[in-house]
Structure formats: structure tokens, C-alpha cells
Amino acid sequence: MDKVKPTIEDVARAAGVSRASASRVINDAPGTSDLVRARVHAAVAELGYRPNEVARALASGRQRAVDVVAVTCGRPTGWLGTDPYFSRILAGVMPVLDGVNAQLRLHTIDRERAAEAIETIARNATLGAVLADTTPDLATRFYRRCRRIVSMVPTAAVVPAMLADNIDGVIAAVDELHRLGRRRIVAIHGPAVNPCATDRRTGFRRAVRHLGLVEVSADGDFQRDGGYRAARRLLDQDPEIDAMFVANDLMAAGAVQAITATGRRIPDDVSVIGFDDSIAAVCANPQLTTMRLPVEDMAAAAARLLLNGTPAPGHRQRFPVDLVRRDSTPH
């Protein structure tokens, strides 16, 4: 039996051509005659040849793989398992890679050991890295060391990024609440270190100012517990609240629990709009009206960008954030 895997050498021999020619046709490189091409293809098929990606990577100096990296910003171990955002990025990147015979690698990097991690990833010389989650300074450092990256969150202007219209999204959410007749609209924000949270904070400020409302908000941590606690605080502070904008669905799920726990009804007494349209939005009860972040599309676009070579400095792609009406706002 031919247990041993055939090499390109075997293919070349079987096709009666040189290794170089075999390599050329296998890689669709120009400068091969139809005859050679046909013979090599036949040999490949006959032997069941598959290129050894490792050897390929060593010789060419580049690996057909994309790194997806997330920064563990002081989050608890295992956060990855409960973060609905991260897995959506994976879900977006995966299909585009599958189509082109590229691999997906996962990395989580600690802020403390970031330098080393960046170095490791940079030396790998893959097609590039998708920064799932990062702080601006880290993204910049990463970019300086290795240009083939694209951030999924707002960063310094040079770093290529896929950006959602967070600010407009929040404004749309608050406008919707206002349109529904709500006048005591408060917000629960995400952690200040998170660039998305910052944008959403800005959006809320603009929205309430524009509507002539007072700005009332509490800070959460983008986790359910934080959302619950923030909502309770807000409700204690002002029992007349009639609407909440919550900066992500996970916190919104907690807020919903807090609101019903105080005997209020959703959406009648208090309406809630979340952000992300993650799995948390549909698991909440009632299901959350939320601003849909097209994370999968953004991630797919990021992967495609990387596949096309080094992104241009400051490359930006913007994505709309759309309102999804469910049961936490009146119909």
C-alpha cells in the first residue's frame, strides 16, 4: 500500500517533468505548456497528491493561515466561553478561509505579555491577523510590528479596521425610544477601556442632547451581572425611568431581569434596547429589541482583506447597525 504520502517529487516523476514544473502547475503559476499542465494534473489525481503546507510555508516564507487574536483585558479566565461577540467573529472568518484552503488560528494575548505574543504572531508570517478585541494602543503596537492586521474595533487612524457605525446605531436606538413616547431614557454603558463602549457612550450623549433630554447613565462591564446591577442602581435612583438603552445585549439581559425583578413590566413600564443582536438578545425574556451589529459580515470582510495582501494603511470599511424590533419595545 502507498501509505507514505506522495511528494511533489513523486508527482514530477510520474508526470515525467521536473519538480519545478510540477510546482508551477500546482500553484497555477504562468509559463507552463498545456501538455505539461495536463500531465501534472493527471499525476496529482492518480497519486492523490496533496501539497505539504508546512514545507510550502518554509520555502515560501508565508503560511496560508489567518490569526484571530483577542486581548484578555483583565477578563476572567474562560471569558472566551461566554463572549457571544468573539465566536461570531470566528463564524464570519471561517467560511471565507474554508473556500481558499487557509487555516484559522486562535490566540488570546495577555496585556502583560503582549510584546511577546505580538512577536510570536508576527514571526509566524501568516496571511495576517484579525484583532477581535483590543485597545487602541495595543493595536498600534501590533500594527507597527506587523502590517498585516485588521482591527474589528475602533483604533488609531493608521490601523486598518472594520468599523460599525456605533454612534449612529446608538442614536437610532435612542430615537426609536423617543419615537415610542419615552422621555426618561437612561443608558448602561460598557467599560471605558473598550473602544466600542466609548463610541456608544458618545452616541448616547449626542442623542440625548439632540432630543433635549437629560443625560443619565450608569456604567457596566459588558457582562450580565454588571448590567443587572447597573439597572438596579438606575431604577433606585429614578423610579420613573421608562426606557433603557443598554450598550450590549449581555448587560441588557441582566437589565431585563432587574427590571422585572422590581415588578415592572417590559415593554410597557420600561422599554429596553440592547446592542449587538447576539445570542443573549434572543435568550432574554422578553426577547430584546436591539441594534444588530453585522459582526459576521465584518469578520468575513476582514478575512477577505487579509487574503488580498497587506491592507493599505488606514484602510477602513464601515458597516451599518440596524434596529431589530423584538419584544422589549412596544409593537
Add this chain to the structure above:
Amino acid sequence: MDKVKPTIEDVARAAGVSRASASRVINDAPGTSDLVRARVHAAVAELGYRPNEVARALASGRQRAVDVVAVTCGRPTGWLGTDPYFSRILAGVMPVLDGVNAQLRLHTIDRERAAEAIETIARNATLGAVLADTTPDLATRFYRRCRRIVSMVPTAAVVPAMLADNIDGVIAAVDELHRLGRRRIVAIHGPAVNPCATDRRTGFRRAVRHLGLVEVSADGDFQRDGGYRAARRLLDQDPEIDAMFVANDLMAAGAVQAITATGRRIPDDVSVIGFDDSIAAVCANPQLTTMRLPVEDMAAAAARLLLNGTPAPGHRQRFPVDLVRRDSTPH
């Protein structure tokens, strides 16, 4: 500037030893004198040398990486982004790999093109593959082609696996419901193709028989929607239902919505126990009492097993499934 990365050759030269010796100390191989070891370490530190993993893989015929693979069993594109189970596996594997300088690769394989995917992964010659989700037949095929795998779901007896006590878990859940005075306990099961779902079905059957109750159940799909619909059906069929065991939290979140939508109160009118203790359990309202599946621990154990070489055929590790009391059962 030393822009060009130093190779082991450079290290050897700087240390005044041969490449072989440098390699030996870098890999902690036996048979090096203290003097050589010290000199090589010094050279490594001075030059900032980091081994090229690709070259290493080519020469040794093995890549320091673990594959995590999930089977797209007719699930919609993007399911990965909403599956709380899969990301917990990632969360479990990641930290153990981080500690030993190994990488994590992600794969999703289609049932139709499984053969090709298995071949690809097998040829990669990584440390092994963690089958996050699979059907028994596919796991067996995979195992035959490549022994370095471990399944996270029940499979044929030869395939190394990390197994949760699904059956005992379900029995414990139903017993708890019974202990709470519930007598009309129904179940919502997962899809028949899923091996975990099958075990949980078995567990429920045993539990109700043992308690002398009638077995009533509906089938769901492990998704929220399916849980919602199944619960409605069940409630229509028998309005006197006082407890539901739901085979995963995602469906349980849907069931909770269905129950409250019919005006019933949880946990007083109907108590609910889910399964998994995933993010869906805490996002549901009220939060779900559920059976905690130690997915992260199981995944970490799987990764460690692979790190130690080829698992013994039929290797099995069992994990307990514990009750987590929250608000969908009375206190």
C-alpha cells in the same frame, strides 16, 4: 539593525558550538554539558532567538498545534457564532496550549466533504484533534485515519473521549423536580443525531420510569426556537404540566419564554431545569436552574491528553454533571 531574524545557525556560531548542540539545548534534549547549555542560553538571550516553528515542524514531522474541529451537521451557516458550547471548548483548550507554546487551529467540516477534511487534518500531523461535536460514525472514520483524536461527545468505544455523565445528570434533574413536589414532568429533547441528546433522552426515560411517572416529551433542535415551539406544543397538549426538563439551555431559554407567554409563572406554576449551564442559562429570565456541564474542564483535559502523545484506544475520562440552582425552580 538586526532586522533579519536570527537562526539556530547564528545561535550556534555565537555560542561557539555546533548547530546540533544548539538544537539539543533549545529542545531540552539530554546529553549536553552545563557549559554548552549555558553558552547556548546566553546566545539565545543575546540574539533574541526564537525557533522557527515551521522549520521545526518540517524537520520533525509534527506541528505543535491542536486542531479543534466541529461538524456542520446541516446547521445553518453562522451557527458557530451562536453556539455557546463550542466557544466553551475553545475557552478550555486555549489556556493549556498557551502554557506549552502550542497553537490552536479551528476547523469546521461538512458531512459531505468530511473525507477530504479528515485527510487534510490528518496530514497536518499536529499534536491531535479535539472533536468538539460529531456523529459517532464520523468520529470512527476520523479515528481510523488518525489516532490522535479525542471526542467531546459519546462515540464508539474505541474512540478516546471525554464524557459527561449525561444520563446521571438528567436523572438528578428529574429527581430534583420530583423532590420539589412536581408530578407532571415533561421533557424537551435534542435532535436524534446528536449523541449527547440521545443520552439525555435515555436519562429522562430512566428517571420517569423509576419515579413511576408517565413519559411525556417533545423534540427540539437544541436551538432557542425549537425549545419555544416544543414548549408551546407541550403546554397545549397538557395545560397541567408543572415542570419541564429541557435538554439544553438554549432550548430552555425558549421554553421559559413560551411558558411566560401563556401567562404562567416560573417557577411557581411551571418549574424548568435546563442543561449545560451555558451563557443562555443566565440570560434567560428568570435565570435557569440547570445541570452544569464542565465543558471547559473536559476540553482542557482533552488538550492535555493530546499533549501527552497518542491517547490509548478507548481512553475515557468521565465528568460529573452538577445541579446549579437558580430562579427557574423554587428556592
Add this chain to the structure above:
DNA sequence: GCTTCGTCTGAGAGCGCTCTCGGGTCTATC
């Protein structure tokens, strides 16, 4: 008929590492 150009092909030199194997040195044993 000879040069020139363009197209195709093969030889061979790496890519950076691992690992075997043979030789050299040093201690223990008689």
C-alpha cells in the same frame, strides 16, 4: 543564415530546523 526575442523547462540552491551516527573524551574496572 544569423541574431534576437519570447516561451518553456530543469537543475540546483536554499528555507531553518531535527536527528542519526560516528568519533572523541573521560571515568571505572581489572
Add this chain to the structure above:
DNA sequence: GATAGACCCGAGAGCGCTCTCAGACGAAGC
């Protein structure tokens, strides 16, 4: 003092591929 054994070390042969470069060949131009 000779011999065996243990312990280190270095030379060198790969691992399977890519890619440059020069040569071969044929057509076109003078």
C-alpha cells in the same frame, strides 16, 4: 596501563517545497 562503557559533541543528511537562473527551443526579423 589497557579496555569497556558512558557521556558529549559535530558533521551532514535530510524534511518537501519554492524560486531563481540559465539553457533549450522555436518563431520572427534583418
